[in-house]
Amino acid sequence: MSGSILVFIEQASGEPQKSGLVALEAARQIQAKWGNGSISTLCLGAGAKGAAEAMLQYGVAKALYSEEASFSQYRAIAYEAAFLKGMESVGATVGIAAATTTGKDFLPRCGVQLDAGQASDIIAVNDDGSLRRPMYAGDVLADVEITSEKKLVTVRTSAFAAAEPTATSGTSEELNGVAVGENAGEITSFEASGGDRPELTEADIVVSGGRALQSEENFEKYIFPLADALGAAVGASRAAVDSGYAPNDWQVGQTGKIVAPNLYVAVGISGAIQHLAGMKDSKTIVAINKDPEAPIYEVADFGLVADLYEAVPELTEKVKAAKAG
Structure with missing residues (x-):
């Protein structure tokens, strides 16, 4: 399969989150089975540049980032626009995100724009390249194959280990030219409900x-x-x-x-x-x-x-x- 892979990495204060590293590990396994080219990553929001630079130790080809105000708080339409631009920038045919509240929200929107097939909440990459996902609260396990040219995948964060660092070889690069329309809405207030507790x-x-x-x-x-x-x-x-x-x-x-x-x-x-x-x-x-x-x-x-x-x-x-x- 031609084309590279783009992985969305959630970050907080410049630190890549575990969920993103889990998605990266799944991307490595998918790359090995599907024969894709390089793996790149995308970080958004305040601190994204530091998070992108941290991702270089994981052997990614490009660590894209944007700290524009449009991404200071999560908005589905804004993140959708950025991820689509990121896929275009690196020539990706596969987009991957963790199956978090964020990933499950914006990635299917990308699928509509790309006419892409999606496998959601996967828990394993099988030897034949099919993807395993649970159904009916885990009572049934389905092995699915995505046949569309563009492919999207969300990864259950409890199913894969976090990716380990490898040799640094890529570069970090600011993602410019993301067109976020007025229909993205506006965040008027934001309050973290968990206080100082972990996410x-x-x-x-x-x-x-x-x-x-x-x-x-x-x-x-x-x-x-x-x-x-x-x-x-x-x-x-x-x-x-x-x-x-x-x-x-x-x-x-x-x-x-x-x-x-x-x-x-x-x-x-x-x-x-x-x-x-x-x-x-x-x-x-x-x-x-x-x-x-x-x-x-x-x-x-x-x-x-x-x-x-x-x-x-x-x-x-x-x-x-x-x-x-």
């Missing part, structure tokens, strides 16, 4: 709460202190989000975010199949639920059958004491 899909530890918390105030009273003691991100089940206890961007599950931290603590979460689909690849799962028959215990490595209102404060204090030495 949910990038965190090594996640503490998630379920509907058993019963209120937004109880999330703040019980989940926040434990998460902060562990240095964790905060997540939530769909039931908790739908009940208004937590914002939508904290939702873990099939219709939320897919996470695979080293430690996942599920508090008051029964374990619906849709939630398990979003966290079952976590390295260690700890469940706290007063129902000994809760489905969450089927995937948990450690379980505590207890009232969360008693157990969580005690656990929080023990974590603090252990960290204090």
Whole structure:
């Protein structure tokens, strides 16, 4: 197959995010099976130049970037325009992004403009070059082949290891001439809901709460202190989000975010199949639920059958004491 590959790399303050490095690893495997040419990357927003320069240690041919004001906050139409320009710039026939909220939003828009086929949320690259993706909350695995000239792929961030650095050989290059139309909209305000906590899909530890918390105030009273003691991100089940206890961007599950931290603590979460689909690849799962028959215990490595209102404060204090030495 002719043509190169362009990988979108999410970045924060000039640092490439793990999700982007996972997408790069998938790109390397796709390159090996499909016979594409070089791999290039694209970073957008404040700090993108530093992130692009950091990507050179991963052996990419070109590390494109733009720090224009149009990309200071995420807007689907603006990112779509930049990625299309980036693909044109490097002669890419394959575009890849992590299956994050951002990647899942803008990449399909590119597909419409390119008349490209897309494989979404892939978890493996098979020996024959087909791509494996889960369906029906992971109950079915489908092997798909993209037959269009232009191809787009989103990558499940829990399914591949992050790419390792290789020899530096490429160059960083500013992406100019991106035409962002007025229909891209305008960001009038922006507030990070997680405070100083790690971003949910990038965190090594996640503490998630379920509907058993019963209120937004109880999330703040019980989940926040434990998460902060562990240095964790905060997540939530769909039931908790739908009940208004937590914002939508904290939702873990099939219709939320897919996470695979080293430690996942599920508090008051029964374990619906849709939630398990979003966290079952976590390295260690700890469940706290007063129902000994809760489905969450089927995937948990450690379980505590207890009232969360008693157990969580005690656990929080023990974590603090252990960290204090």
